[in-house]
Amino acid sequence: MTENNRTEDAFAFLGKGNGIRQLIRDFEWGATPLGRVETWPGSLRTATALLVQSSVPIVMLWGEHGIMIYNDAYSVFAGKRHPQLLGSKVREGWAEIADFNDHVMKVGLAGGTLAYRDQELTLHRRGVPEQVWMNLDYSPVLDEAGTPAGVIAIVVETTGEVVARQRIAREHERLLQLFAQAPTFMAMLRGENHVFEMLNPNYQALIGDRDVIGKPARDALPELADQGFWALLDQAYHTGEPVSRWSERLVIIRSPDIGPEERFIDFVYQPIKSDSGTVTHIFVQGSDVTERVIAEHRQRLLVNELNHRVKNTLASVQAITTQTLRGAMSLREASDSINDRILALSRAHNMLTAQNWTGADLSDVLDTALVLDGDPNPPRFDVTSPALRLEPHAALSLALALHELAINAAKFGALSRPDGRVDIVCETARLEDEEVFRLTWREKGGPPVQTPQRRGFGFHLLERALPVELSGKVRIHHRPEGLVFELSAPLSAIRESADLG
Template sequence: MLMNFPAKQLPAVHDFLQGGGQMGARMRAHDWSTSPLGEPAHWPQSLRNYVELMLNARQAMFVAWGPELAFLYNDDYAPIFGVKHPGALGRPFAEVWADIWGQIGPIVEQTLSGQASWFEDLLIPMERHGRREDAWFSFSYTPIRDESGQVAGMFCAAVETTGKVLAERRAMAERERLQQLFQQAPSFMAMVRGPDHVFELVNSSYQQLIGHREVLGMPVREALPELVEQGFIELLDEVYRTGKAFIANAIPISLQQVPSGGDEQRFLNFVYQPITDASGQVTGIFGEGYDVTEQVKAEQALRVSEEFNRRILESSSDCIKVLDTNAQLQFMSTGGMEVMEVVDFGAIQSCDWRSFWYGPEHAKAREAVETALAGGMARFQGPTPTFRGTLKWWDVAVTPITGPDGKVEKILSVSRDISDLKKVEEALRKSEARHRAIIEATPECVKLVAVDGKVLEMNPAGLAMLEIDDPAMLKGASVLDVIAPEFRQEWRANHARVCKGESVNWEFDIISLKGTRRHMETHAVPLTMPDGSVAHLAVTRDISARKRGEEHQKLLINELNHRVKNTLASVQSITVQTLRTAATADSAKEALEGRLLALSRAHDVLTRENWEGAGLREIIGQAAEPYSSGQDRLHVDGPEVRLSPRMALALAMALQELATNAVKYGALSNLTGQVRIAWKVEQNDGQSCLHLEWAEKGGPPVQVPKRRGFGTRLIERSLAHDLGGTAQVSFEPDGLRCTVHAPLT
């Protein structure tokens, strides 16, 4: 309640409002007549004391007094009001801070009840600049009692901590970000404290490095005992003692990286960085680094590879050269210098490699360089002399050497001495030419047949056997096309055996393109082709003539056997009949000798003809020759007729009997008689038949015998049987006649 003093007793107004900066001036100038507080002259002393304290303080303060808690504040509190300043002066607390009254009203009620309060960094969202914003304050609410001891108002000392809170939050966020970066850093990191190097921080990469062991709060010596004997504890001690950082590159270390597992060797790049306090005293060590094991292994492998390549270069007999992009010589291997007979590489270094080649090879070398510069690979062969003048043949490969950007930086040239190979190739070429000439000159068919039966090659003799005029006709042709059908199955089976590695001999028939059939004998062997397949190489000869000869020989042997048997039978029959009809031993001897000689002469004729037959005229000549006296008493007339061996022997024996009878009893028994032997060939029902007649005249008168002797029976029976025809002997008065009619088969 306000205190009223008589006018004459009022103290000097505004003494307690003196000073106080702008708010002091405002309060002195303010029209308090309309305020619930009334004029300052009537304010109670308790209020005056707090107002004077507030105005002269250098901290944000306010005083709320009276039933409506009229609001009084100082200069440092004005910024808290924002746009509400200065209109808030003297107005009710609940009105000026209506936007936050829901939050602070209960606190105010608690204060007015006599209970002071303190808040630190309290968030109070408020509207003070035309918008709602978060603000933080540390403040105290203290109840003010009037002269009667009743709480008449409240006093607040406040500090806005919005900036501090936001700064702390930013700092915390930054710490969290740094902590996250620390944990997620690809490098391993750890921080140890004190002389015992106790683990304080480790990140995920470090945890992975040490096998995810729990090490925080433990000295390094205990947490990672495998490091003790490797000297790392001493390194930490040295850094802690001297305050100097330690940097290591590719240091080998044995670590247990799998729980309960054995130690594994790794290679690390790391730094031990001392941590100092404000006084410069070392308090800990920060360790950071990378596991470079794979890099070290790669470098080791590279060194091994480079060493291996160096040894290859030194041991290779190829001439390995490196050229610049102008084709100038930059490097030559040791083996290359030897094969090129170079004593001093310096004498040829930077020379144009293309100038080492002459004639057509110079153009090849120039083109090879151009190809390599364009990113391609070139290869050629050619002769050029060494630096001592020895002419050698070279196989040359030229390739580009590119940089990281793919551009050609150098040129690699590798030359191999192939002089010996060229000599071998030349010798082989001459040898192949000789063999080709031999194969082409041989009368046998030499052929190469693929596993599918197609003809790969065939010499001229083979083409002639197949009656092929154009060798191009063989392209894609199967050898089975000329194999006689009845031999194809056997040929396929034997061909398969050859292609499986066997050597096989067999015979078969072929039918040439012009239909000529030949009997062939072949010797086939397997031949491995360049592609790894097995072909059939064969030498095949035409044995048709040999087969015919063998068959003819077999026929002759069979015929001989037959003829010998027949001859012996004939001799036996002739002997028996002669002895049976002869009157005396001398006559028997004479008749037997004549008949056997006739048989012998006929055999002579047949033997000369290989028992294939004989001419009728020659048979007649042989039979009549012993009885020719040179007086031309035998007359022979008829065409040349070919007789079979059987007919020839039969007629020879018959003519012998007729001639013997003529000499003894007939026309040749005197000096004037004559014998005419005539024959002709007639056609009878489309078959050729021989008609032969023996006619005598001028001899003694002919008398018909009372009985027919052996000679007559030989002619009429044996001759007719052997000829498959008829034979008739007639005793005419003017002379004996014999007529023979037989088919010529």
Template sequence: MSSMSAPSLNFLAGGGEMGEIIRATDWSGSPLGTPETWPGSLRTLVQVMLMSGQPMFIAWGPERIMLYNDGYAPMCANRHPWALGKPFAEVWADIIDAVGPIMDAAYAGIPTYMDDIEFLMTRHGKQVETHFSFGYTPVHDHEDRVAGMFCTALEITSEVAEAKARKADAERLREMFEQAPSAIAVLRGRDYVFEVANSAYQRLVAKSDFLGRPAADVIPDLLEQGFSDLLDRVYETGEPFIGAGVPITVTDTETGTTIDYMMDFVYQPMRDADGEIDAIFVEVADATERHKAEKMQAILNEELAHRIKNQMAVVQAIVSQTLRNAADVRSARQLINGRLVALSSAHDLLVRGKGERASVRKLIETAMEPYGRGDGRQINLTGTEIEVGPKAALSLALILHELATNAVKYGALSVPEGHLDIAWGTSVDEESTTFDLTWTESGGPSVDEPSAPGFGTRLLRGGITGVESRVELDYSPGGFTFVLSTPLADIVIS
């Protein structure tokens, strides 16, 4: 190789590793010839290429011989440094079908620039997806003919992979939002424009297709219920707001109907890159059923307390009456044990309320058995064989238990001379068949109507739970009477 001191080779100075390789290469057998003979346009491009840190390569002559710099070498992977001085089509044989037409266009005088082009490229024996941003610029000789092509290139494979990963993460996050059981939305800016709203949120507000619209247009009825002030407070103070058991009313704009909910919700401020609040994250959970369950639990607790008090009174009455009439302690113990077992059987019947249908006679006999007066002398049972569904059986057992408890504590069963008639059956009118139950007490203490109805009275007046019932309570001085009438078909399937 000629000495670098020759002025004609100054264009090869510098260039790092590729500069050294180009200078050390014997170009005498190359279609390009030795560097001393390279045309001025090629010499100028090589000098620019070697002095630049940006990835660049040159394809020159009909054979499209490649020259490249240090920045481009990593793109060649295991082709480097073999690719230097080789024809472009040979170097990039694995992707020539994709990139060849672009090179042909450059040699035809047509420049090309692409922000992102994808190649399936062979690197180290494996095919990998790669991405490049590049420009192919035709280079003319002194006769204004295209002599070659100059390329500035940048591999963006890692950037594209990162962008795809971010997009995938965003899609996963969006999918999580969409599948979340709670209602989720993002309100952007002081106008609270809906940027995100999952299906649960759309169902909650009974609207859809409102992304990009301000909250004042989408949920004016909710904002008027005080939520506008809460959003403003969160936006201005940067402090989140957590609401629990908040009542709201939602209006369906299509049907005009309103729905009442109990909601748990969070308003969480969101900040931009500068730390300024620019959105509010909203998460709402429907707590209506939970509050109903809590209310029902309170009722059940009240009922439990009532039942325990009544059971204590029943046990006390059983023990007292048994001891009063028993011949001796041994027989009294046997009678008490038997009656308490019968009382336990009545409770077992209530627990089994979710089972098969129950006989009305069995329900009544089980309720009255603890009092030991089922022989017709003090308690008389009259009725036909009727079976009712499990829910109705449970409700009827509670009613009978309440009536029996009151009779033992205050009514006909509280004295030996008292008498109780229980009759049941059906009556038929033009439209339906009705189940009728009549509880009639006589011979007991004078009866007064309660001044303040308690839980037991409310239970009796409610009739069969979940079924339309007609109930009469008569507190005549001669004895208490209870009458229950309800559609037979309803209690058979209930």
């Protein structure tokens, strides 16, 4: 038998085939610590025969130096490191992870095993550092005497799966951030019992500081039992169709100290389906629109109130015109009086409009009413008044009444003379069991006063309309030294309701 035939027979354990088998046949094993193949122990031949036939990437590290023998699948994993890795010492073949492989050899040759899942390593398989992840299983290979002579490694690269999981995790984190930062409230409910899986801060703010994660919605929010929300959730879950509502009334207990609160919400229950089409979750998304609903309600009230006020204003203008014409001595006098009174009405309206018709301060009412157009003299009113907020109707009535008193004083009373003055005293007092508001108008320094022979629009307003409007009483004294006007009305009839304590 020739030398070539003996060599060919020495590799008979490899079986037939090319690829790594041929490389093993052609390799100069005599130049390695393993020596010529003819000298290999049976255990090394058997282990080599097994690994070259496997479709799983396997590398064997034989002897104390870890001489590398591997299969075709491992050669693919090795990249450009193949075929130089074949027959090399593992520490030199994978120099960038020498410490890692030193530990593997130490444990394996001591008879131990190692297993890693998604082990992260940096390899230079293509000439540049590359971050990879692998599942690695190491076990000792025993010689004929039962002593560990090498280490066999099953290497399965999981880089693709790990990168995909990382990408999914990043996307999930991004979605969670969007979920948390969304301007609307959101929650995810699982199963037919609608168990809370997650919710964002806006949903938490809607329901108050309570832990609902992992709880069925009916248990987590028991106060919603009779408000129809559970029936809508069941409908979305069983039909697979989204359910939406707008400006829906919600009574929620966000804090035990505060008790039930009324809110209004827009929301949609969106079913989430599996690949088979079965509903698995309900995604809840919506907005707390309480402020919008209140504003819309207020707007409707304002429109209705505006219609009412326009009608009242037209009625006031009609009354001013009719009464003034009836008592006027000339067309010029009637025109001047009508214009003056309508301007007073306009100023009072402007004062209330600036406050959105919620009311007016008594001081503003006095300032608005005591304006005398064309009066060259500085104000000649001595005013004493408390801080008091009047409701709109009372503010308007009182402003018009004070204006009539001022006009009368300027034409016929104290303000018709340079030294004349008017004392105005406003006060609140308690009479028996009722709080009352009192206003006293006292003129001095004017011409002698006589009881008028005819009553015009001004006195009609003061003596008849004002007591009705304010549920009060009026007295007018025509004293020689000056006119005195006295008004007394229940404080509850003129004070803005928000101030009632």
